[in-house]
Structures are given as C-alpha cells and as structure tokens.
Amino acid sequence: MNSKIIIGLPAYNEEKALPQLLEKIKNVKRTITYPLEIIIINDGSTDNTRKILEEYQSKYSYIKVINHNKNKGLGAAIKTLFYTVIKNYKDSDFLVTMDSDNTHNPSHIIKMIKRMENENLDLIIASRFTKGGKEIGVPIIRKLYSRGAKYFFKIFFGIKNINDYSSGFRVYRIGYIRKSIDLYQDNLITTNGFDCMAEILARFSKIGVKAGEYPLMLEYNLKEGKSKMDIGKTILGYLGLLKRVKKPVLKNR
Numbered sequence: 088m089n090s091k092i093i094i095g096l097p098a099y100n101e102e103k104a105l106p107q108l109l110e111k112i113k114n115v116k117r118t119i120t121y122p123l124e125i126i127i128i129n130d131g132s133t134d135n136t137r138k139i140l141e142e143y144q145s146k147y148s149y150i151k152v153i154n155h156n157k158n159k160g161l162g163a164a165i166k167t168l169f170y171t172v173i174k175n176y177k178d179s180d181f182l183v184t185m186d187s188d189n190t191h192n193p194s195h196i197i198k199m200i201k202r203m204e205n206e207n208l209d210l211i212i213a214s215r216f217t218k219g220g221k222e223i224g225v226p227i228i229r230k231l232y233s234r235g236a237k238y239f240f241k242i243f244f245g246i247k248n249i250n251d252y253s254s255g256f257r258v259y260r261i262g263y264i265r266k267s268i269d270l271y272q273d274n275l276i277t278t279n280g281f282d283c284m285a286e287i288l289a290r291f292s293k294i295g296v297k298a299g300e301y302p303l304m305l306e307y308n309l310k311e312g313k314s315k316m317d318i319g320k321t322i323l324g325y326l327g328l329l330k331r332v333k334k335p336v337l338k339n340r
Contacts, residue, residue, distance in 0.1 A: 091122045091180040092200065093172055093261075097164035098127055098187040102135040108189045109143055109150075115193045116149070121200070125150045127187070128167050131158035160279030165287075169264055169275070178262025184255055190305055191256040199258045199301045209263040210291070210298040214251035219302030232318050236285065239325060244289040244332065248299050252285045256303060263296070270294055270335045277331060281317075282324030286332065293334040 094112060098105055109125070116123045129137050129152055140152045153167060165184070172182050181200055185191040191213065199211045214220050216237055222230065233253055240252040267290065268275050275290055276283050291298075 089177075089179065091124060091176060092119075092183060092196065093176060093180060094123065094125045094183045094185060094193070094196070095165075095168040095172070096125065096127045096185055096187045097130060097161055097168065098132065098136055098140075099130045099158055099161075099164075100132045100134045100136055101187045102132075102139055104189040105136060105187050106139060106143075108185070108187060108191075108193070111189075112193045113147075115196060119197055121197075123149060126168060126171060127152050128164040129154045130160070130164045131155045133158075160283075161281050162276050162279035162283030162286075165283055166276045169268065172261050173265045173268065176261050178260070178265060180261045182259045182261055182264065184257050184259070186255045192304065195256075195301060195303070196258070202299060202301060203258060203260070206299060207297065208299050209260050209296050211258045212249060212251055212254050212298065212300050213256035213303035214249075214254055214300035215303050215305055216250035217300040217302050220251075220300075220304070221302075222305045228318070232322070236325060240285060240288065243329060244285075244292040246288060246292050246296060246298050249288065250300060251303070252288050253281075254303060255284050267291065267294065272335070278324055278327075280324050281321045282328070285325055286328055289328050289332045293332065 096108070112125060127140055127150065129140055137154060144150050144152045153171065155163065155167070168184070181203070183196055185193065195213060199213065202208065203211050215222050215233070236253050237250055241250070271290060276286060278286055
C-alpha cells in the first residue's frame with residue numbers, strides 16, 4: 088500500500104488536550120497498515136504546548152512539529168500545513184485535518200479514507216449534519232451558529248453531498264490541494280481566522296470537487312478550556328466571502 092496518511096494538527100495553547108489526542112492517534116497507528124505521520128503546527132502557543140510537543144517529537148519519529156514564533160491564527164496554520172504537505176508528499180497521499188482540542192475522535196479516520204478510495208473522492212468531511220452525526224455538550228449558541236452557516240453556504244457555495252462547512256475534521260487528497268492552490272495562484276486561503284475552513288470549501292465549490300460526508304460525533308464535552316472562536320468575527324468573515332470568492336481565471340499554460 089503506497090498511500091500515506093498525514094494527520095495535520097493546528098494547535099494553539101492545547102497543553103491539556105494535545106497529549107490525550109496524540110495518545111488516541113498512537114493507538115490508531117498500531118491497528119492500521121497505512122504509513123501514518125503527524126504534522127503539528129504550533130501556532131505561537133504561550134503555555135507548555137511547545138515543550139510538550141518537543142518531547143513527543145524527540146520520542147516518536149513519525150511526529151513533526153512546525154513552530155510559528157507568534158500566534159498567527161487558524162488560517163495561517165492551515166496554510167503552513169497545506170504548503171508543507173504539497174512540498175513533501177505525493178498526490179495520492181491523504182491529509183487528515185483535526186482540531187487539537189480532543190473533540191474529534193481519530194478512530195474514524197480509516198473508515199473515512201476507505202470511503203474516499205471506494206468512491207474516488209477528493210475530500211470527505213466528518214459532519215454533524217449527515218445521518219448518524221451527533222453533538223455532545225455543544226452550547227446552544229454554537230448550534231445555532233453552525234446551522235446558520237450550513238444554510239448560508241449551501242445557498243451561496245453549495246457542494247453536492249456537503250452540509251457541514253465549518254467542521255475542521257476532514258480528509259483531503261493531497262493532489263487536490265496542490266491543484267487548488269495552483270488554480271487560485273496561492274490564494275486558496277486568504278483569512279487567518281476560523282472562517283478559513285469555510286473559505287476553503289467556498290473556493291472548492293467554484294472549481295469542482297468530488298466530496299462526501301461521514302457521520303461525526305463531536306465530543307465537545309471533552310474540550311479543555313474555552314473556545315478560541317470569536318463567533319461575531321467569524322460570521323463577518325463568512326459574509327466577506329461573497330465578495331472575495333470567485334471562480335479563478337485560468338492561467339496561460
């Protein structure tokens with residue numbers, strides 16, 4: 088089996104949650120036949136996250152840590168991750184993105200990848216809004232926000248089979264990321280905020296993407312500490328996509 092799985096984790100001040108998540112991933116790694124590597128983008132953490140990650144990196148050869156010297160935001164972390172994988176991995180490899188707060192369960196990863204292979208998908212999203220998806224411990228305001236986002240994006244940036252546009256738990260084919268960055272001339276991600284995850288899908292909607300969803304059990308009850316998302320700022324970011332996201336002009340080859 089030639090394809091690799093690369094798990095990409097953007098992290099900011101996750102000293103409590105990250106070790107729990109990395110232990111879960113370690114257990115998954117023991118049970119699969121795919122080569123698996125982890126890339127963690129430490130986005131200028133000010134707690135003990137960097138020290139903890141350096142210890143993991145020294146102990147496990149499959150873990151790589153990239154440090155931002157200051158906090159740049161989720162969009163910048165995902166951008167660093169995307170450019171790292173297109174530089175170092177093949178088109179046929181898979182990039183899994185997950186939140187580092189231990190609310191996503193890595194045991195789903197293999198089933199998601201099997202579906203991608205069987206259906207020849209470019210992208211699969213772990214979704215709260217597909218049959219079998221659940222949310223545990225999510226505050227009502229977050230539920231209202233995520234459902235509003237769902238309908239906004241289905242109207243303006245609809246992708247067949249996709250309902251959950253803000254979920255950060257995804258599997259991408261690296262070749263599709265490379266193609267998208269090329270088509271958008273390095274402007275696939277233009278925001279540093281949490282709205283970057285929706286921006287990626289909005290841009291995918293303009294160039295064609297074969298996508299699907301897998302039921303997500305969002306274990307928000309396991310989250311350590313408060314959410315770092317500014318809901319008002321994120322909503323404004325979503326509205327700004329209406330102006331910013333256009334179908335890319337094909338470059339002269």
